[in-house]
Amino acid sequence: MASIDMPRDPGGDKIAASQVNGTTVYDTAGTKLGHVFDIVIDKVSGQTDYAVLSFGGFLGIGDRYHPLPWPQLRYDTERGGYVIDRSRAQLEGAPHYDADHIGTWSGGQSQAVDSYYGGGDAGLGAEPIR
Template structure:
């Protein structure tokens, strides 16, 4: 991902596949998708692809967008999470994307302790 830009916006195409690290510098996975609020146009979740081996058996973990901070030195996003926190987090397979209902959003945000 090229970070040499003066713009405050970025194409979702450039966000997808960007690496995600924890604060210790361990790579957790990469962004598979963005979930955008239809009414406000705001990104609500970055869906982290995590687990598995060589892309097989990976699950998707919706992370509240405001948890991610871009780190130019790592050319990726950093989240304040350890791998063991993700192991108990809400997740789904690529084939079974849930409906992002109010209840589901609350479940995800409550898990991470994020208000919405």
């Protein structure tokens, strides 16, 4: 069971958003890609739409934030983290934003992310989300 002392042990089939943040994300080979920085929830439906992955910096400096459609993450109890079927190169080419733009989310950003992940190779070399 998760607790204040062991926030990464979700126990059961539900998890609090505060416990998702900071959880490691791996590729299918088990390579650590980064961690969940935050999640994006639809205000009206309450559905979790995106996990915002953080990677690319050092000790939190220079990190880039990459929204990834929530259904693409699968929790792996053995690893204690999420697994995605994406390479680091695919993530690096995805729509992203920097620390100055955290907390500003719009329909255009959702469209860019959905287009990138839903359209095969479409979106490679995408510009940062502004």
